[in-house]
Amino acid sequence: MKEKDLNELIEGSNEEQIAEKKLKILEAAIKVFSEKGFEGSRTSEIAKEAEVAEGTIFKYFKTKKDLLSGLLIPLSIKFLRPLIMKSAEDILKKDKENATEEILKELFLDRLSLIKKNMPLIKTVLVEAIYHDELLEPIKEQVVPQVLQLLDSYVDSHKQNGDFNDYNTRLISRTMMSLLMGYIVLSSVFPEFFSLNEDEKEIESIVDIFLNGVKNKGEQI
Amino acid sequence: MKEKDLNELIEGSNEEQIAEKKLKILEAAIKVFSEKGFEGSRTSEIAKEAEVAEGTIFKYFKTKKDLLSGLLIPLSIKFLRPLIMKSAEDILKKDKENATEEILKELFLDRLSLIKKNMPLIKTVLVEAIYHDELLEPIKEQVVPQVLQLLDSYVDSHKQNGDFNDYNTRLISRTMMSLLMGYIVLSSVFPEFFSLNEDEKEIESIVDIFLNGVKNKGEQI
């Protein structure tokens, strides 16, 4: 019941609504794929995880491969949509009132929690995209442009009002992505080496370096 | 013969010496694993690539999984060793003579070419480490510490001579790694979005931002 309502709420229409069981199977697939990889996963395990019979999977997805491609839909629903909808407004609005540091920190923290919340899904799709070109295409056509549109426009507006130096816009956007991705990957894969503080402090430091660099300017006076 | 001698030379000891055929198999494994992933690879294909019979693989490696673990040895030979040997001296030596920008650019470019040259190996080991904890361990014990020792000492010396601000050393090292990794990953996976210039110029920009940040200080007025 609750699940259904939630689903409708997110979707806003019955058209796109995904059958309850189909959703359960996809969620199980995300879990298992993210733990074992696509080729290392067994449809039998996905079925058990989804609490359906193995045959049921193939009622909804013609092949195991289709299960993987099917993850692209939840990816855009669960990750991409909130990414765009919330940010477009929020960031630009607050932008004028607060200091750049604050805005960036909030932006990074927000993205961080969004990514962490959808980690298994994102991880699976990205890793498998390495080996399955069909997955990479939609990412190139949907995900990356969406993210870049957001970042680029943010960067551009700051270049225009003189906050940012006149670097290539895309270079700045890429730097932001690198810093966030790098932090996430390194601190989660090698926490003993790279998890220095709680997320908030870390993000603050990252933003600081991003804005001011590591070079000591003070002594030049 | 020649191969063997070379091998011995590199190794410096007979103990670690890898049989000619074993090496060929490992190289084939790197190629195939990097293209299809570990689970997606077939020992038959590796055998064909290595120009040996399928059975021969199992003379050198008890199981397919052992092939993967076996990659850790070439990883340290082909990637790690040059990483340390060359850099430790060179960089620190030149450090005093040249400007920080130059040194960093050279360091980044050097690492970049080293990584690119060993991409299939690195890619395979890192991706598979996600799913096979046995792989992650040696990386945590060998690779990361080696890399960090190099970076940290570099960063520390610059903090001491006042070139770098007083950020946490590891934070700076992580930032360097993030920027380089981010560049490599993004520009190779999504070249149409992130390959802005040839490597040298890109690295220059990255170093510039790393040192000075993107914020316009107004001091230029």
Place this chain on the structure above:
Amino acid sequence: MKEKDLNELIEGSNEEQIAEKKLKILEAAIKVFSEKGFEGSRTSEIAKEAEVAEGTIFKYFKTKKDLLSGLLIPLSIKFLRPLIMKSAEDILKKDKENATEEILKELFLDRLSLIKKNMPLIKTVLVEAIYHDELLEPIKEQVVPQVLQLLDSYVDSHKQNGDFNDYNTRLISRTMMSLLMGYIVLSSVFPEFFSLNEDEKEIESIVDIFLNGVKNKGEQI
């Protein structure tokens, strides 16, 4: 309604009455079985062909196998009954009035059209009888005796009035069956080799050879 009445009329009793839907399913089964063979047929396809839900099939037939056995009933209704009813009287009646050639031609043509009209049903039952003994039994008990009774009695009467040589009756009946079956099978499976003329002319030739043989008696001189 109309269908039901007709059905009752044909059957002459309620006992044997076949439900409308059951009939539709059986007809669909005949079609699909005759195209793909029993094992090669899918209950899902039969259901679609019969325009019922897949589950409905199993309301009328406990198993798929029962569907095949169920075909024996239409076989006797659609093929056997007309075979006997019409022929028994007609042929023997006309027998005295017309030349043997004419009678045989008519008989063969009649059987030919009856077989052709029920080809899918006959083909299915006969082919599957090869692999399912349960099907062969009713054929041995019902179909063959019926056909033989008709043929044998025809042959016997001709032997008695001196038209036919004194071959074993069953041998003559078998020859008639062989000639008709052979023509049907060969000309339908390999039309490019064996379809020489329209059916009527073919049957005429067959009857001619059946009666006179291929040997040149020299009497024509």
Place this chain on the structure above:
Amino acid sequence: MKEKDLNELIEGSNEEQIAEKKLKILEAAIKVFSEKGFEGSRTSEIAKEAEVAEGTIFKYFKTKKDLLSGLLIPLSIKFLRPLIMKSAEDILKKDKENATEEILKELFLDRLSLIKKNMPLIKTVLVEAIYHDELLEPIKEQVVPQVLQLLDSYVDSHKQNGDFNDYNTRLISRTMMSLLMGYIVLSSVFPEFFSLNEDEKEIESIVDIFLNGVKNKGEQI
């Protein structure tokens, strides 16, 4: 050893030689297919029958379907080749010395024993050809023309020397095939109805009717 020699003998060359194990699998397939039909057969059963592992089947035949197509080769080797080689000479040679009755009887008996010896193979290929067009094609292109060439030429020569009436050659050939096929099918499927005598006597009767017809001519005098 013996098997191998025999094989070589039959083939006459190493080129066409079929691997011992491949032959064993094909023979098992013939047996199982002829008992259960193609779709009703299990590769596991064929493997057990052939005394090989299930996987071995797929080393020699990519798919189960290929096993069926593979039967066409033994068909031509075991059935077709002897059919042609022996007959072409033998029959035409003896033809001049003996009475037509004798020749035909011998021919029919010879074909009969050849067919009976290869019954499972012939049965399988013919029955499955109904549902698999790929099988029918080679039969139309190889088998039927070969058989017809033999029969037609026999018939033609008898028409020319005045032994046979001037029926269409193909009609006579078809009649011969119908009579033989009809006898084989009817007497083996329904022996209780159609197995009147031992084969030799049966064939004699069939030849007699084929040549002279069933009509009583004597009384016309």
Place this chain on the structure above:
DNA sequence: TATGAATGAGTCTTCATTCAT
């Protein structure tokens, strides 16, 4: 030592059959 034919456990996938609605 190296081979590659053979193995058979394990996989994805199908499909007859069931059963809650």
Place this chain on the structure above:
DNA sequence: CATGAATGAAGACTCATTCAT
């Protein structure tokens, strides 16, 4: 009665691994 979603047993096929040569 009729439905069709769900089931899960069973099938074709794959592939790491073995072993006689």
